[in-house]
Amino acid sequence: MTVTVDPAEVAKFEAMSAEWWDPNGKFKPLHMLNPCRLDYITTQIAGEYDRDLTQPEPFKGLSIVDIGCGGGLLCEPMARLGATVVGVDAAERNIPVAMTHAEQSGLQIDYRNTTAEAVAAGGERFDVVLNMEVVEHVADPLAYLTACRELLKPGGLHICSTINRNPKSFAMAIVGAEYVMRWLPKGTHEWNKFITPDELYDLMRQAGLDPVDRKGFVFNPISWKWSLSDKDLSVNYVTAALNR
Amino acid sequence: MDSDLIIIGGGLNGPALALAAAQAGLSALVIDALPVSTREAGDFDGRGYALALSSKRMLEGLGLWQGLAENAQAMKEIKVSDGRVGEAEVFLGLHFDSAEIEEGPMGYMVEDRYLRRALLAAMDAESRITHRAGETVIAQETGPSGASVTLASGEVLTCRLIVGADGRQSGTCARAGIKRTGWGYGQTALVCAIAHELPHGGVAHQLFLPPGPLAILPLTGNRSSIVWSETDAQARAINALSDEKYLEILRPRFGDFLGEISLAGGRYTYPLNLTLANAFVAERVALVGDAAHGMHPIAGQGLNAGLRDVAALAHVISHAVRRGEDFASPQVLGRYQSWRRWDTASLAAATDVFNRLFSNDNPLLRVGRDIGMALVGKAPGLRRSFIREAAGLTGELPDLMRL
Numbered sequence: 001m002t003v004t005v006d007p008a009e010v011a012k013f014e015a016m017s018a019e020w021w022d023p024n025g026k027f028k029p030l031h032m033l034n035p036c037r038l039d040y041i042t043t044q045i046a047g048e049y050d051r052d053l054t055q056p057e058p059f060k061g062l063s064i065v066d067i068g069c070g071g072g073l074l075c076e077p078m079a080r081l082g083a084t085v086v087g088v089d090a091a092e093r094n095i096p097v098a099m100t101h102a103e104q105s106g107l108q109i110d111y112r113n114t115t116a117e118a119v120a121a122g123g124e125r126f127d128v129v130l131n132m133e134v135v136e137h138v139a140d141p142l143a144y145l146t147a148c149r150e151l152l153k154p155g156g157l158h159i160c161s162t163i164n165r166n167p168k169s170f171a172m173a174i175v176g177a178e179y180v181m182r183w184l185p186k187g188t189h190e191w192n193k194f195i196t197p198d199e200l201y202d203l204m205r206q207a208g209l210d211p212v213d214r215k216g217f218v219f220n221p222i223s224w225k226w227s228l229s230d231k232d233l234s235v236n237y238v239t240a241a242l243n244r
Numbered sequence: 245m246d247s248d249l250i251i252i253g254g255g256l257n258g259p260a261l262a263l264a265a266a267q268a269g270l271s272a273l274v275i276d277a278l279p280v281s282t283r284e285a286g287d288f289d290g291r292g293y294a295l296a297l298s299s300k301r302m303l304e305g306l307g308l309w310q311g312l313a314e315n316a317q318a319m320k321e322i323k324v325s326d327g328r329v330g331e332a333e334v335f336l337g338l339h340f341d342s343a344e345i346e347e348g349p350m351g352y353m354v355e356d357r358y359l360r361r362a363l364l365a366a367m368d369a370e371s372r373i374t375h376r377a378g379e380t381v382i383a384q385e386t387g388p389s390g391a392s393v394t395l396a397s398g399e400v401l402t403c404r405l406i407v408g409a410d411g412r413q414s415g416t417c418a419r420a421g422i423k424r425t426g427w428g429y430g431q432t433a434l435v436c437a438i439a440h441e442l443p444h445g446g447v448a449h450q451l452f453l454p455p456g457p458l459a460i461l462p463l464t465g466n467r468s469s470i471v472w473s474e475t476d477a478q479a480r481a482i483n484a485l486s487d488e489k490y491l492e493i494l495r496p497r498f499g500d501f502l503g504e505i506s507l508a509g510g511r512y513t514y515p516l517n518l519t520l521a522n523a524f525v526a527e528r529v530a531l532v533g534d535a536a537h538g539m540h541p542i543a544g545q546g547l548n549a550g551l552r553d554v555a556a557l558a559h560v561i562s563h564a565v566r567r568g569e570d571f572a573s574p575q576v577l578g579r580y581q582s583w584r585r586w587d588t589a590s591l592a593a594a595t596d597v598f599n600r601l602f603s604n605d606n607p608l609l610r611v612g613r614d615i616g617m618a619l620v621g622k623a624p625g626l627r628r629s630f631i632r633e634a635a636g637l638t639g640e641l642p643d644l645m646r647l
Contacts, residue, residue, distance in 0.1 A: 018388075023575040031575055038567035053566045056269060077568025104389045105570060 010100065016093070017101040020071025029183040030073060036217055036226040037132060037238070038077055041159055044213065044240045045128055048157045057082025063126045065151055067116045068134040072098035072109065078130075079107040086126070087111040088119060117143075120150040127153055131160040132238075135200070136193050145207035152243035158209055161217070161238035165194035169235045172219075197233050209241040246401045247273035247374065248571075250393055252381050252416045253409030254278060256293075257533035257550040259363035261407060263306045264558035264644060266372035268565060273401060274367065275393070277410075279378040283360050290437040290509025291356035292469040294319065294448070294461055296548040298636030298645040300352050302555050305644045308362045315358045317464045318349035320446035327451050342635070345628060349446070350635040353461050353469060384419045386528040391572075405572035406529045407557070409550075412519050414535035420526040426519035426538070431456050432479035434472045435512040437463060438494075441503025444468055451497070458497055467508050472497065473516060483513050524585050525577040530557055537588040548636055549588055555642035556583045562643070587639060 023031045042053055051058040060082035066075050069087030071094065079085045079102070087098055087109055095113045102109045112119070116131075129151050138144040148158055163173050170191050177183045195203070201211045216229040217236035249265050251258045254276020262272035276283070295303070295316075303309040322340040342350045367373045376395075383394040384406055392402045408416025417424065449460040456473025463469055472494070474482060482493050487507050498505060519538040524531050533550030560580045564571040632638050636645070 021573075023573075023578055034575070035563075035567060035569070035579075038569065042567055054269070076570070079568075080570070081568040106389060 013096045013100040014104075016097045017071055017104070020073070020097055021101060027071070027073075029177065030070075032224075033217060033226050033236070034073055036228060037074070037161065040215060040228060040238050041074070041078075041130065042081070044157060044159055048240075048242075049127065053081075059083035062128060064128040064130060065116075065119065065124075065126045066130040066132075067148065068132065068137075069098060069111065070094050072101055072111070074130055074132065075109045075111070076102060076105055076107055079109050080105075083128075085109045086119070086124075088114055088116060090115050115147075116151060117147040120147045124151070125153045125156070126151055127156050129156065129158045131158060133161055133163075135160060136162045136189060136195060141195065142203050142206055145203055145209065149204075149208045149243055154243060156243045158204075158241045158243065159238065160200070160204070160241070161236065162200065163189065163194045163236055164234055165191065165196050165199075166234060169194060172235045197237055197239070200239060204239070204241050208244060210244045211239055211241040213240040214238065245390065245403055247271045247403045249273070249405050249407055250275065250391070250401060250403040251407045251409055252393065253411065253414075253533075253535065254283060254375070254377060255409065255411065255533075256359060256363065256547060257554050258407070258409035259367050260302075260306065260551060261409060261532060261554045261558060262373045263308075263363070263366055263370060264554060265561065266370045267306070268558060268562035269372075270561070270565065270571075271372045271374075273374045273376065273403065275379050275381055275395070275401075276375070276377045277380050280364065280375075283377070284364055286357060286361070289357060290469070290512060291435060292353050292437065292461065292463055293356065293359065293547045294351050295354055295551075296351045296545075296636030297347055297349065298641065299548050299551045301647065302551055302644045306366065308366055311362050311365075312354055312358055315464055316352040316354045317462045318446050319351045319353060319448045319462060320349050322350070322448045322450065324450045325452070327453055345632060345635065345637075347632075347635060347637060353448075353463050355463065381415060384416065384529075386420075386526070388527075391528040404528065404570075405561075405577075408529065408531045408535040409533050409554075410535050412517070412534045412538035414521070414531060416529065417521050417531055417535055420529040422526055422529075422531070423522045424519050425522060426517055429516040429518070430476055431473045431516045432476050432483075433514045433516055434474060434479055434482060435470065435514065436490075436507060437467055437469050437509040438498075438505045439465075439467050439508040440505045441466065442501075444502060451499075453497060460498065466502075468502070470494070470498070476515065479513055483511065487511075520589060524553075524581045525574075527574070528572045528577075530577055530580060532557060536584070539588075552636065552642070552645070553584050553588070555644040556580055558644060559642035583640070 019025050020027055045059060046053050049062060058081055062083045064078045064083045065086045065088060067088050069075050069089045072087055075085045075087040089095060092113045095111050098111045129148050131148050135141050152158060163169055174189055174191055178186045178188055197214055204211050214233060215238055216233040217226050217238060218229045218232050219226050248270040249272040251262055251272055251274045254274050258274050262274050265272045300309060320342050367375050380396040381393045382396050385392050390402055390404055391406045392400050393406060394400050406416060408414045410416050443466055444462040446462050448462060451458045455475055455478060459471040461469045482490060521531050521536050524536045532553040536553060539546060557580045560576055561571045564576040569576055
């Protein structure tokens with residue numbers, strides 16, 4: 001389904017995209033995490049496809065689909081690095097918001113109001129699937145991961161981040177982020193839907209994916225920054241897997 | 245877009261940033277109000293800079309140091325003393341020797357003329373840099389997707405990011421609607437170079453005199469650069485004197501430890517003030533160097549702090565580019581500001597307090613600071629941390645300042 005922005009609504013979408021992209025606004029936690037997510041994603045893609053990140057448009061010729069693209073916080077960087085990008089979001093209101101911002105940024109991105117399953121059923125195949133902070137929200141993770149795998153060309157790269165399930169992640173991601181810091185609206189996450197890294201590896205294998213790497217996203221409350229950790233996957237973590 | 249960056253100001257920080265940006269693959273357009281002939285003037289004009297070790301590393305990273313090394317004087321030691329004009333200096337053991345740290349000399353003295361010419365030549369040689377000299381910016385505009393500046397000629401140039409490297413009275417800062425905080429010190433710095441009979445041995449001296457601090461910084465050969473602060477009225481009176489009378493005033497302050505002294509270049513005066521921009525960034529605008537923070541030269545940290553801004557901004561921008569981020573977005577500029585604003589504000593505050601503490605003849609303060617210096621002098625750990633601070637090796641180092 002192709003979506004076009006109604007000119008009468010442009011002002012509204014501009015305001016909403018400004019909100020999505022305000023580093024101190026509603027999506028502040030995502031903006032804080034974003035450099036760390038991008039560091040992981042770009043390093044994995046560059047490694048898998050042998051690209052040099054110091055060169056202009058290193059991802060030229062690669063096709064990337066971002067599931068749950070929101071305002072385009074990952075799609076825009078990928079497009080800027082030269083990739084051909086499709087952004088998919090099941091929330092209809094995000095699509096014109098993301099389109100408006102991409103236009104402001106002078107970037108060509110194909111945003112669609114649909115689901116991973118629907119795109120996969122349509123037969124399109126990509127070099128990279130970005131599946132960031134989505135799997136903890138879906139009803140059937142295995143069916144969803146299977147659709148993500150189907151979206152990949154043979155040997156394609158699947159990057160998936162989510163939240164671990166343990167007392168610490170409950171304290172940090174729900175009590176801390178939703179109730180204390182108010183970074184996220186209450187009810188954003190249901191703790192019992194969180195997935196441990198081993199469970200995710202199992203699910204990915206069942207979906208036909210071959211896990212190759214996992215790292216933690218660790219928040220340092222002193223420097224107020226996120227960084228990647230080889231060891232600490234206790235709360236937020238990210239994985240890379242290949243379509244066998 | 246005419247260029248990724250438009251850098252307003254062609255002094256030292258502006259060209260350094262242009263080179264750093266070019267290294268990261270970005271194009272930069274440097275707009276300088278002064279003509280090239282002024283910038284490349286070759287005679288020694290008496291001005292020099294104390295480059296901290298971190299700044300030297302950065303110039304190495306930018307490929308400039310090789311051409312500067314033969315005209316750079318290593319600063320191996322710093323001696324700090326308290327004194328009164330005409331009296332023998334009271335040396336209280338506050339002696340920083342770079343032999344105490346593994347990284348080498350804590351800094352280098354480089355004459356302004358060599359730095360200016362090295363930067364001009366490097367800009368010329370870099371195809372990603374366009375240098376527009378003798379042009380003035382009269383307006384700037386910014387929006388969510390880009391920025392532009394208007395030259396006095398009416399020409400409009402577009403970019404992604406405007407950088408203000410245009411000094412204490414930064415027009416870029418004012419046009420961005422950023423207010424400044426600060427005050428004058430009622431002091432003026434007298435700056436000159438002197439030739440002396442005896443070798444300085446690479447030792448820098450910081451002598452605290454009641455009217456204001458006197459710094460003696462070793463240049464190549466038997467020459468030193470002098471930065472000497474006096475009250476405004478006194479400085480005006482001294483500067484109006486003939487060279488011979490000027491030296492007569494300087495001699496009792498300087499002392500005779502380097503033998504007979506004479507002037508080795510022009511004489512300059514700089515009114516001293518503290519001026520901090522209330523923000524270092526605005527929409528698609530970043531400020532570096534004195535445009536962000538003009539401070540007291542007491543610790544010789546003005547250019548070093550500016551180069552550190554440049555290195556930090558270049559670091560933040562180049563990492564953003566590699567991640568595919570919009571390098572001039574509020575997210576990215578916010579990282580630069582949070583990195584540099586606290587550092588520079590605390591440095592500015594420290595120089596301010598130091599100056600107040602030392603620029604007077606209050607007997608109680610004299611005793612207090614003498615005891616303080618003696619204590620620092622006797623504590624090796626504290627002493628080493630001062631040396632590392634002077635060398636610019638503390639805090640989070642930007643890529644360009646790492647080995």
